[in-house]
Amino acid sequence: MDRTRIREMITALTRHDYAGMYMNDFLETWHKTDDEVAATFKVADILRAMRESGLSPRIFDSGLGISLFRDNSTRTRFSFASACNMLGLAVQDLDEGKSQIAHGETVRETATMVSFMAETVGIRDDMFIGKGNSYMREVAAALEESHRDGILPRRPTIVDLQCDIDHPTQCMADMLHIINHYGGVDKLKGKKVAMTWAYSPSYGKPLSVPQGVIGLMTRFGMDVTLAHPEGYDVMPEVEAIATENAQAAGCAYKRTNSMREAFEDADIVYPKSWAPFAAMQERSRLYENNDRSGVDALEKDLLAQNARFKDWECTEELMRGTRKGQALYMHCLPADITGVSCGQGEVAASVFDRYRVPLYRQASYKPYIIAAMILLARKADPADTLVRLLEEGRPRVR
């Protein structure tokens, strides 16, 4: 891409008000203004354009990006590492196994102790309802306090790499994929999105993706339908946000118990398994009480309950019912693919295969989205910084 075009993108960025992002965190998307969300997309696109044009978007000569993963991860781990690396930060894992955290340290203390040189702390904590997001806020408060006390010269930015409520880096990447797929935010008005549950032989997948999707995609004038079998509700607070968003944007948010109905004329389908909210609450309670046999019984129940909905699969036949039979199929990956990664799963192998390239492109936005979140939080003058980087024109590879 030529530099004139990148320069125009930066000019477009300056039309947004993103001052509130400076030295702030990125947790739920619905706590960011429309301008802030739009600025994040624009910075992500600019960073990508720069990097793919061979320019280095490195803004840090040194500094740490701390990652704390309380659940397994490949994609998000590498996306965070890629974002940090692109901007010049070294990733240091806070491994609760290796460290002394388990030995009774308070969150406040540990958060401060690891952050003397940190610019950002990326956290994944998605396993227990009512825990992950609270933990991130606890860390944020600790960092805020230590900064106020003069201990931390700079207050690191927390990036929510998936919690029990939202998965902002995923859903922002998903949304940017949609925007670029259709050629701009202005092309989305009236598009129909089906965020639907799908069957998976595994159990207990987080609710953060469906919640994140309905909480974000309702802000762009698209009609969003959440479909799931009875009993697979998501958090009511997030549904309330989706409803509010839709009203403000002049579009619809609705819920159905029919996958077919959701797919009908959909422009975009996002079929994905998740656990019922009530069951996840119950599971958190059982774990808290250290009730292992209760957890096992619940798991058995949930698997049996899941098994009643094996027909919630994204098949060729269902895809034919979408807009011109050509809806954009989305997934956060890895998907449970029928006959490939499991006997029966979320999606038919032929559907998945046909959409492999757009699926991988969807995933490719995440490093840039995370980098944009970091840059907007760490620089008081992001647009000027980007112009400076562009003008200096330092090559990424010499």
Add this chain to the structure above:
Amino acid sequence: MDRTRIREMITALTRHDYAGMYMNDFLETWHKTDDEVAATFKVADILRAMRESGLSPRIFDSGLGISLFRDNSTRTRFSFASACNMLGLAVQDLDEGKSQIAHGETVRETATMVSFMAETVGIRDDMFIGKGNSYMREVAAALEESHRDGILPRRPTIVDLQCDIDHPTQCMADMLHIINHYGGVDKLKGKKVAMTWAYSPSYGKPLSVPQGVIGLMTRFGMDVTLAHPEGYDVMPEVEAIATENAQAAGCAYKRTNSMREAFEDADIVYPKSWAPFAAMQERSRLYENNDRSGVDALEKDLLAQNARFKDWECTEELMRGTRKGQALYMHCLPADITGVSCGQGEVAASVFDRYRVPLYRQASYKPYIIAAMILLARKADPADTLVRLLEEGRPRVR
């Protein structure tokens, strides 16, 4: 901080003779001259001033900092990583689990094999009396030999990140905290330091902190008292050093079995649990003989012995007996806080809470101390290097 002030700090640095630190290690503080110790403090302060003024103190364009942790660690791990990152080194963990070290490799060979691109090797090995420090010296000898043989173009610098004898990065950070707290080394004459044992429900904590403290703080004209219950002696060799130091500095080193006595009129208190030296020797012997039941029996004995000294707690009442009731409370963290991290521990919750900010500040010096140790060992002309960095004025964040 303005650059004129930093320039003055560098000028003050040049008055010390630190030539002996070049291409050398940093193990026990008592093997460093007064000038070398002072230079380390000054470089740490300069690096901090530069970084907090937005200047990058990066001296390496590439190079590795190798970390080898034979015991859990959060703070020291992140301090080492921060120091390396600040100077431009990438940290590579030597994980004895993942590697083939367990398979009969000699220390000499492994040390050389991992060091072709290394500038520094940070080692924590504090679990067994008579082992950790020896291991570091074995690694040092191996690196020396491989350098002499022309295998290693540069001989990496070992930084003792805690051994069985000393914990130099901790105690140097502690000392720099004291110096800056009181406004300079010249303000310390006659101050009274109480390094005291304290009760902890856990067992077998290393002796390296109390030993490091009495071995270092006796060099600054402060009266240092080591207090512990009978049977909790530290290594006699280190006490001999403390006594010698005190004589040379015209101050007192003494020992008592009363916490109260040590606290009396103290300016600085450092109450912290440790295991008795003789018991640690015994434990090392038992482990060597693979005598698991002996280890278990010893642990039980030690816990029972500890339990007899539950009144060795840093309470508000004891604090009132210190100088104006306002001694500086110190701890290497994490502390066993009564009613917070354990039922009964080293310090009352209200005391700990009141000192949280200075405690965190104390910890904040460690990355800079480690970076100073590395810089003084890797550059033949540290002061000129710092002047050059200051004049170039490369921003850490662009």
Add this chain to the structure above:
Amino acid sequence: MDRTRIREMITALTRHDYAGMYMNDFLETWHKTDDEVAATFKVADILRAMRESGLSPRIFDSGLGISLFRDNSTRTRFSFASACNMLGLAVQDLDEGKSQIAHGETVRETATMVSFMAETVGIRDDMFIGKGNSYMREVAAALEESHRDGILPRRPTIVDLQCDIDHPTQCMADMLHIINHYGGVDKLKGKKVAMTWAYSPSYGKPLSVPQGVIGLMTRFGMDVTLAHPEGYDVMPEVEAIATENAQAAGCAYKRTNSMREAFEDADIVYPKSWAPFAAMQERSRLYENNDRSGVDALEKDLLAQNARFKDWECTEELMRGTRKGQALYMHCLPADITGVSCGQGEVAASVFDRYRVPLYRQASYKPYIIAAMILLARKADPADTLVRLLEEGRPRVR
């Protein structure tokens, strides 16, 4: 080394045709042309000369080097990390334990997901016959496809860090050691190499080193003899390559069942244990069928079989039979040293000790060989790049 000399080395490099290496992988050496192999040696020597002269050979301002180790490793892990660091890449481990790979992801997907910012992917997968190399090719195909599909802006380069067939980074480092030991490729004609089996009390060591050695060293006009007890055959396909190489180079490749015969008048000896090819095939089959008792039985058999050849040890007496009693002793390390790392092993302690310096020097080439492989694959104009680096003269340490 002065810059004029380095400039001459770069000029010598330009005489080779290495265009085919650009954006390609480095797997088996025999799939590289003589020019490509020679260019790799020359770039390795140039990078070393630059670094040892204090110049930074860093070509990347950012970018990831991904490492995937499916077997333990110290040397190769650090060599890869060193090579990446030298060139400016941050290493990110793909840890199959921490990630979701185990959960049914396809290789194609994972390979793409981790590679958005990757310049190179180093893989060690040497445990099972017929698996490791195939896996690398599967990853390569996935990356190729994702690049063709426009998902990956650059296709990362795979470096084979040891597979079931070859160990190219080891054998190329070994070969460069030989070249520099004798003062140039032109000095090697007629030299005699003995790649021989040796006894080890451990079992199931990969065949990749002996195979890599006979597949590479037969290309330089040296007579190569492979010696092993009956039943310890290597892969016939690799022997066929060795034979072909030797014919093309006008030298001999032969096999013997006598260690003594192989050592006779040898200039270079490389005694090292490995498992019999047929047994490794059998073991792979047993693991595939999850036949644990079969694996245990096979292990027992193999250890018993090994034990019949305890006299295959590189002793002083055998060394005396080599050219002037002074053959260059080589090993990929760690060696099983009799009376040091095991009761009886591959080499007598006195022999090993005498050759420690050349052994360590042999190992020291690996980081540079890997860096050369990466540079030749990532830059369309490696020689110009090196000239530019030389002219800019950026110091590695400021």
